[in-house]
Amino acid sequence: MTRVRFAPSPTGFFHIGSARTALFNWLYARHSGGSFILRIEDTDAARNTEQALTVLIDGMRWLGLDWDEGPESGGEYGPYFQSERRAIHDAYIDRLREVDRIYEKDGALWFRLEGERHTVYDDFRKKEVEKVRSAPIVIEDAVRGRVEKELDEDFVIVRASGDPVFHFVNVVDDITMGITHVIRGEDHLSNTPKHAALFDALGAPRPVFAHIPLILKSDGPGKMSKRDRGALIEEYQRRHFLPAAVRNYLCLLGWSPKDDREKMAPEELIERFDLDGINRGNARFDEQKLVHLNGAYLRELPLETYAWMARPVLHDAGIVDDETPEDDVQSVLEICRGKVNLLEDLPGYADYFFRDDYAFDSAAEKRVFKKGDPLADLERVYRTLEKLDDFSAESLERTFAGLAESAGVKPFAYFPVTRFAVSGRAGGPDFYAMLRVLGKERTLGRIRRVLKERKGS
């Protein structure tokens, strides 16, 4: 039975790299029919708060990563908060003591390596250190293959304060929770020999290690840090990204299904995910591709779902409020669906349906008034629509066709200036649908206003 875990430290942020680690673990568990365990490594009291935990759990839920064991789920290997596992850690300290691999120095407990000792001056750390000549530790990493590293220094496993350190508790918890596969970021690769040595010293079988590449910032050097745009899951939640899109994009960063498939449903992802599809090289974060995927997911949402998600976005942006008739919102959403890649762009895309003080885009204005006599066209449109009572799309289409024919032009000739007048921009939803939703009164009012302002100046 495969048992994998995601073991975050609640810091108050849910980093995209952590999220991807969680996702890979989750996928692997689901793929292999094993268990996915959430273990909270909350031993650093200084930065651990209840709110930090909430951020993490909300983020996990939002991404759809459910855990079989952990906080709020329970399980037979608890507690799932590292801070509550102290008795277990102590017992394992005793075990190490029994096999004589522990000694005390400066009030702390050190793990003793086996091998010849000598002292050298470390000029990076500017001090004398005791080195140990020991056999290299060999890790068979599921992603990177054979990794060999020599451990040459004893290390602290219990601080002078009495608190055990990460390397130790992490290993003990993995042993006692029966973890079979440790899938984590490559930044832990250098630590792994220490962990392997502890597994060995404790007489426990090592788990399979799989170190996944890091996510690098979109520009500039280094890995994504919490201050970078797009680094936090909270940001995607706040910006109304679709979790399915974020999840899908994250899969593609550092893992490949080996063929040309990119947009994949969870079932397919689970079906196809495997450790040997994980890449070795670090991946650079690219928001554009995420946005594209988000748009693709948005476009295939049923209208009901789309409206259900989009409505609060318009609300939050202050575009609509409780006074706004539901039917109006619904009609606008119907014709705007699939037009933007991000729900957060919707308010800016559709605001003019709900207010008359919409902005006029100067680039659009230039284009519209570049040639011909757009004002004359607009006037003709006005006089024609004035006499039209049926503002259905079909009726509007017939009307514009008639208007165009009598002038010997294509109906399209009237679109840009009309659209500009009623919306202030060059793009938007389907032309006739837009006029239909705006309705006769508002359409005429807006055209009249533009006509008046333009003629006056």
Next chain:
RNA sequence: GUCCCGUUCGUCUAGCCAGGCCUAGGACACAGGGUUUUCAUCCCUGCAACAGGGGUUCGAAUCCCCUACGGGACGCCA
């Protein structure tokens, strides 16, 4: 500084482990064109990469070595 890992289009990647099927495939972005009488979608075309050098081989993106570059780790943080 030491150690570990990596390096295919601007970006994510396929191909590498099992060398010839690679005049290196796909996607995002970008540029052109088409469909849509408009917007978006969609479709087509284009642009664009095996880090460099040595070696092994009849043959190397694929195997080996070196260099360069990138990333990470070196905490009584996790």
